[in-house]
Structures are given as structure tokens and as C-alpha cells.
Amino acid sequence: MKTLVESIAGLSQQLGRDVKFMEVCGTHTMAAFRSGLRQLLPGSVRLVSGPGCPVCVTDPGYIDAAIDLCGRSDVMIATFGDLVRVPGTESTLERERAAGASVRIVYSPSDALVLARECPSKNVVFLGVGFETTAPTVAWAIWRAARDEVRNFSVLCAHKTMPQAMDALLRENAVKIDGFLCPGHVSVITGAHIYRFICEHYHIPCVVSGFEAWDMMKSVAMLLQQLADGRAEVENEYSRSVNDFGNLAAQQLMDEVFEPCDCVWRGLGPIPGSGLAIRDKYAQFDAAKALGVTFREAHINPLCRCGAVLRGVATPLDCRLFGRPCSPAHPVGPCMVSSEGVCAAYFKYERVAA
Amino acid sequence: MRRDRILLAHGGGGTLTRELIEKLFLPNLDNPLLKPLDDSAVLVMGGNSYAFTTDSYVVKPYLFPGGDIGRLAVCGTVNDLVVMGAQPLWLSLGFILEEGLLLADLQTIVESIRTTATEAGVQVVTGDTKVVERGKCEGLYINTAGIGRVMTPHPLGAARVKPGDAVIINGPIGEHGVAVMSRREGIAFQTNIVSDCAPLWPLVQPIVNTKADIHAMRDPTRGGVAAAVCDIARAANVGIRLREDALPISREVRGACDLLGLDPLTIANEGKVMVFCRATDAERVLAAMKAHLLGTESRIIGEVSETPPGMALLRTTIGGERIIDMPTGEDVPRIC
Numbered sequence: 001m002k003t004l005v006e007s008i009a010g011l012s013q014q015l016g017r018d019v020k021f022m023e024v025c026g027t028h029t030m031a032a033f034r035s036g037l038r039q040l041l042p043g044s045v046r047l048v049s050g051p052g053c054p055v056c057v058t059d060p061g062y063i064d065a066a067i068d069l070c071g072r073s074d075v076m077i078a079t080f081g082d083l084v085r086v087p088g089t090e091s092t093l094e095r096e097r098a099a100g101a102s103v104r105i106v107y108s109p110s111d112a113l114v115l116a117r118e119c120p121s122k123n124v125v126f127l128g129v130g131f132e133t134t135a136p137t138v139a140w141a142i143w144r145a146a147r148d149e150v151r152n153f154s155v156l157c158a159h160k161t162m163p164q165a166m167d168a169l170l171r172e173n174a175v176k177i178d179g180f181l182c183p184g185h186v187s188v189i190t191g192a193h194i195y196r197f198i199c200e201h202y203h204i205p206c207v208v209s210g211f212e213a214w215d216m217m218k219s220v221a222m223l224l225q226q227l228a229d230g231r232a233e234v235e236n237e238y239s240r241s242v243n244d245f246g247n248l249a250a251q252q253l254m255d256e257v258f259e260p261c262d263c264v265w266r267g268l269g270p271i272p273g274s275g276l277a278i279r280d281k282y283a284q285f286d287a288a289k290a291l292g293v294t295f296r297e298a299h300i301n302p303l304c305r306c307g308a309v310l311r312g313v314a315t316p317l318d319c320r321l322f323g324r325p326c327s328p329a330h331p332v333g334p335c336m337v338s339s340e341g342v343c344a345a346y347f348k349y350e351r352v353a354a
Numbered sequence: 355m356r357r358d359r360i361l362l363a364h365g366g367g368g369t370l371t372r373e374l375i376e377k378l379f380l381p382n383l384d385n386p387l388l389k390p391l392d393d394s395a396v397l398v399m400g401g402n403s404y405a406f407t408t409d410s411y412v413v414k415p416y417l418f419p420g421g422d423i424g425r426l427a428v429c430g431t432v433n434d435l436v437v438m439g440a441q442p443l444w445l446s447l448g449f450i451l452e453e454g455l456l457l458a459d460l461q462t463i464v465e466s467i468r469t470t471a472t473e474a475g476v477q478v479v480t481g482d483t484k485v486v487e488r489g490k491c492e493g494l495y496i497n498t499a500g501i502g503r504v505m506t507p508h509p510l511g512a513a514r515v516k517p518g519d520a521v522i523i524n525g526p527i528g529e530h531g532v533a534v535m536s537r538r539e540g541i542a543f544q545t546n547i548v549s550d551c552a553p554l555w556p557l558v559q560p561i562v563n564t565k566a567d568i569h570a571m572r573d574p575t576r577g578g579v580a581a582a583v584c585d586i587a588r589a590a591n592v593g594i595r596l597r598e599d600a601l602p603i604s605r606e607v608r609g610a611c612d613l614l615g616l617d618p619l620t621i622a623n624e625g626k627v628m629v630f631c632r633a634t635d636a637e638r639v640l641a642a643m644k645a646h647l648l649g650t651e652s653r654i655i656g657e658v659s660e661t662p663p664g665m666a667l668l669r670t671t672i673g674g675e676r677i678i679d680m681p682t683g684e685d686v687p688r689i690c
Contacts, residue, residue, distance in 0.1 A: 001672050034617075036674015098359040107614070213672045328682045329369035339615055349676040 011224035025183030026053035026340025033349040035213035048312040055338040060298035063088035070101040078112035079127040109141035116153035136250035139257035154287035164274035179223035191246030210238040267307030306333035316343040367576030368681040393434040403504035405440035420548030424463035427496040428470040437571035440502030447481040448497040474553030512589035519658040520636035525651040528607040531621035552625035566635035580619040583666035584680040596656035
């Protein structure tokens with residue numbers, strides 16, 4: 001680790017300018033804070049967080065739709081834990097559960113399928129949120145439900161794909177990014193090749209990184225080396241898990257169940273082709289169609305800067321709500337709720353002594 | 355406030371629990387004995403000091419690897435006495451039973467209470483039984499209260515911790531929480547981890563006998579080591595620094611935490627004690643702890659300083675430093 005720190009310092013000096021690297025994976029964000037890695041980087045190398053936390057980029061209108069659904073007596077919501085505390089316009093799933101709504105925390109979509117089998121009198125709706133990492137497991141649950149004719153299972157689908165969001169960020173050009181730490185988990189599924197357009201179109205280096213502190217340090221060093229050499233390539237630091245083409249079986253399953261659709265991201269707005277919709281063939285498992293869900297425009301606190309934070313334009317410390325009133329116990333925006341949220345990471349691990 | 359409701363996280367021992375205490379319980383019930391909010395109240399009667407505490411047990415499932423709700427109901431309460439330097443003497447035992455509970459399960463639990471009470475050196479001297487309709491509780495809940503006699507020359511308490519103190523723990527952390535979670539419906543996973551649930555007086559008595567200058571002890575239960583150091587840093591207005599590379603964490607616990615996205619520092623323990631003592635006495639305390647079966651893996655995990663007041667920090671393995679934050683409380687409900 002010490003040699004890595006030294007080589008980063010050396011490369012950065014050789015480069016002779018300030019650089020900004022963006023990590024687009026919530027797990028990277030959390031690992032960077034939890035390990036204290038950010039303090040080991042020279043002042044000239046800054047890590048900024050991108051739209052990599054799946055809960056955070058979910059449009060608040062989706063949360064409201066889930067809250068509407070859980071108010072129906074025939075519905076049981078099954079969800080990953082992070083989502084229950086995200087504020088919608090007026091409430092959260094956690095509050096609705098306390099008031100009597102049926103909201104269960106599960107650790108995988110297949111657990112939601114088990115719930116559906118156990119509770120035949122309820123329509124079990126899994127909240128499908130996440131990137132290429134979680135989408136295949138949801139695709140599997142839908143495929144399995146179809147095969148076994150589990151008619152009371154459905155998914156409220158808001159799955160998203162990462163490359164389109166990175167493209168949108170670069171086109172917006174509000175924050176100048178010198179390199180990307182690409183998400184290891186996503187890449188296990190998709191393969192490393194999906195980032196190639198970033199190098200080709202924007203001439204920005206990419207390194208697929210693992211999640212240990214030394215993985216990330218090594219990836220930072222690799223990005224600096226590319227800049228020093230004037231290269232822009234997709235390099236793979238996480239080769240113990242990621243190859244160029246990814247997990248073909250998972251990709252096939254995703255393609256069987258989902259098709260690309262336009263999708264609204266919190267902070268980034270609508271991005272063409274950045275979402276995954278459930279194909280018509282599986283429409284009976286699409287909660288939006290099967291249960292007639294309507295998405296309304298959500299009202300969010302105008303002072304909340306989660307959107308800007310997700311684009312890397314602002315840090316949580318730039319937000320007037322940060323710390324007071326917005327804290328993990330009383331979150332205003334999703335970035336303070338999720339265990340992968342940037343605001344939560346700042347608050348938990350790096351806030352200045354009050 | 356009027357439309358707010360109790361959330362599961364209010365029972366998690368983190369920020370929301372503290373808010374409930376500070377905004378609702380203390381304003382209504384405050385008195386000098388309650389105010390320190392230590393693990394037990396210390397009452398002076400006839401020239402002697404006694405520790406008095408109570409706790410309720412709602413763990414799900416009620417039988418788990420390494421223990422059961424009965425063993426927990428004895429250990430949890432006696433350990434709250436023990437960390438005040440008190441020898442546990444008497445317990446009360448209140449049952450809330452669900453209609454339909456298997457008598458054989460109740461038998462197992464009561465036998466477990468008997469053996470654990472013997473191990474802890476306490477007598478159950480009073481009790482109560484209530485039964486609620488099926489579906490109104492999950493099997494059974496238990497409340498216990500305990501009385502113990504304070505054996506330290508001066509009272510212990512979070513507020514007495516001073517800069518320069520050493521922080522010692524008696525072994526690997528996170529085992530109770532992970533053991534219970536491994537049997538939880540919906541996340542069940544294969545693991546060899548068993549709960550560390552144990553009554554701690556046999557370990558703490560030799561610590562007290564060293565006559566070392568001990569300022570406080572804590573059993574890091576709900577909210578884990580993180581909640582304990584945050585609480586103490588705040589109560590004593592000191593900074594507490596733990597060293598990540600000194601923290602005893604088994605590979606299994608670390609693996610399970612990685613899998614579930616949890617921080618081992620926030621996971622509950624039921625057989626661990628953290629000792630805050632004068633640094634020059636630390637080796638003496640450590641030797642006494644290591645001599646006991648419950649303390650063979652004891653070690654110094656950090657120290658107390660003046661700055662930053664009210665905060666706990668972790669020196670990370672790779673050489674960075676980060677805040678240890680009070681858990682919010684929602685991570686893993688119902689582990690005790």
C-alpha cells in the first residue's frame with residue numbers, strides 16, 4: 001500500500017495538474033470512505049462520486065407509486081432494505097409499514113417469489129431497482145414466476161443501465177472528468193467492453209476496479225499512468241472477476257425478460273435508452289401494467305441537492321440541508337438514506353466535528 | 355409529532371432510540387438517578403451501593419446457534435449490572451407467552467434460564483406470566499430486572515472516562531448478531547458462528563480485583579461497539595480512537611457482514627465487555643482478562659484523547675482515519 005501511495009504521488013507530480021476521477025458505483029463510494037482512502041491521495045487527485053447508487057438515482061415519483069401501492073389491502077411490497085426509508089412526497093414505506101401497510105424487506109428477488117407462493121391472497125410486488133448487477137436476478141425471478149405460473153408475483157420495474165448515464169454526464173459536460181473508476185460488479189455481468197465508447201468518443205481513460213482499498217488505489221494509479229502516457233483505454237484492474245464480455249447467461253436472461261426503454265434518473269433527468277422495461281411477453285408480471293399503477297409527478301424539497309450531488313457537480317457539503325435537518329436518522333433526500341449514498345458516506349465518515 | 359408513529363428503528367439502540375429517550379422519556383421522568391443513562395441505575399442503601407436495571411427480550415428466532423431467548427434474558431440483564439462493577443444477586447422474570455407456544459420449547463427455555471442463572475451466580479426471586487392471543491407476539495417475550503451489589507471502590511460510568519484511558523475488549527466482535535441473522539427467515543445462510551452470549555461477572559470480578567483505575571465498562575449489545583464508543587465519547591466529551599487492525603473480527607463475521615452490507619462495528623455482542631481504564635493499568639487489566647476463559651483473546655483496541663470532543667474515530671488498516679458514527683438503528687431489528 002505504501003508503494004502505491006508513493007507511485008500515485010509520483011505520477012501526479014509528473015502530470016503536474018489537478019485531476020478529477022469519478023467513481024460510478026455506490027460500493028466504491030462507500031469503500032473509499034470506510035477505508036479512509038481519500039486521505040491517502042495527494043491534493044491534486046480528487047475522487048468525485050457519480051450516479052452509482054441505485055436507490056439515489058431512483059425518481060421520487062417511483063417511490064410515491066410504491067407508497068400508493070402499499071396502501072392497497074391486496075398488495076404486499078417486497079423490497080431491499082435501503083428503499084424503505086427513502087422519502088417520497090409525503091411519506092416513506094417505513095412509515096406506511098408502521099401505519100399498517102404490508103412491506104417486507106427481502107435480500108433477493110427470489111425471496112420475494114417465495115413470499116408470493118406463501119401468501120396466495122396477496123399480490124406480492126417486488127421493487128425492481130438497480131443496475132446491471134441486480135437486473136439479472138430480477139429477470140430470473142420473473143422468468144421463474146412465468147414458468148411456474150405464480151400469478152400473484154410482479155415487479156415494479158425501474159432498472160437502469162450504466163453506460164447511457166455516463167454518456168449523458170459527459171454530454172452535459174458540467175463537471176470535467178479526467179478518468180472513470182468503472183464499477184466492478186456491473187462489469188462482471190456486462191463485461192469491460194461497454195465502456196469503450198468513453199475512450200473512443202471522449203478520449204477519457206477508464207479502469208474497471210475491484211472493491212478493496214488497494215484495488216481502488218491501484219486503479220487510480222492506472223488512470224494517472226494513462227493520463228501521463230496520453231492514452232485513453234479501458235483497462236481492467238478487477239481481472240480476477242471481470243472479463244471483456246461478461247456473464248453471457250445473465251445477459252441472455254436479461255434480454256429475454258427486459259427491453260431498453262427511456263428512463264428518468266434523479267439528478268440527470270430523462271435519458272433515452274437508459275432503462276429496462278419488462279417485455280410485453282411478461283406483461284402480467286409488470287406491476288405497472290398488471291395492477292394499474294399511475295406515476296405522478298413527485299414534489300421534492302427544492303433545497304435538496306441530491307440531484308447535483310449525483311452528477312458530481314456539488315458535494316454534500318455544498319447542500320444547505322446537510323447535517324441539519326438532513327441526517328441518516330431524518331433523511332430529506334435519498335443520498336442520505338442509502339448505505340451507498342454519497343451524503344450518508346460524508347455524514348457517517350467525514351463530517352467536520354460540529 | 356401528532357401523526358408520527360413508532361418505527362422499528364426506534365428500537366435499534368441508535369440515533370432514533372436516543373431521540374425517543376431525550377424527547378419523550380427524560381422530559382417526563384427525569385430524576386438524578388435516571389439522568390446518567392448508564393446501563394444500570396446506582397442506588398445507595400444502608401451504606402452499600404446497588405445497581406438496578408431492566409431489559410426486555412424479543413429476539414427472533416427465540417432459539418439460535420449458541421443460545422436462546424432464556425439465556426439471553428439472564429445474560430443481557432446481569433451484564434448490564436456487571437458493567438457497573440456490580441456482582442449480580444437477584445433477578446425478576448416476566449413472561450409474555452403466545453397462545454399455542456409449544457410447552458416443550460418453554461421447558462427448554464426455562465431450563466436454559468436455570469443453568470445460565472447458576473453460571474451467573476444469580477437467583478430468580480420473583481416473576482410473572484401473561485398469555486396473549488395467537489398472533490399477538492412471536493412465541494414469547496421475556497422481561498427481566500436485576501439487582502447487584504457494586505464492588506468497585508468508586509462508581510463507574512460513561513461520563514468518568516478520561517483522556518489517556520486505554521480501551522480493552524475481551525474478544526472477537528459481531529458474533530451474536532451474525533449468529534441470530536444466520537437463522538432469520540429470508541436471509542438464512544450457512545455459518546459456523548455461534549452467539550457469544552455469556553454472563554460476564556466471572557470475567558469482570560478478577561478485573562475489579564486488580565484494583566486498577568477503571569473508569570467505565572460497556573457491554574456492546576445493540577448497535578455494537580460503534581454505539582458504545584459513540585455513547586461514551588459523548589457522555590465524557592472526549593475523543594475515542596479505535597485501531598482497525600487491532601479489532602478482533604473473525605473471518606466468518608467479516609464475510610457475513612460483507613455479504614449483507616453491514617459494518618461489524620455495529621453488530622450486537624452478548625458476551626463482550628469493553629473496559630476503559632487508565633493506560634498505565636491496562637497491562638494489569640489485560641493480564642487478568644486473559645487468565646479467564648471468556649477473555650483469552652482480550653486486547654487493547656484503542657485509546658481516549660481530548661480531541662475531537664464527543665467523537666469516535668477509526669484508524670483504518672491502510673492508514674486513513676474515519677468517523678465511527680452512531681448507527682441509525684434500522685440495520686438488523688430484533689437481535690435481542
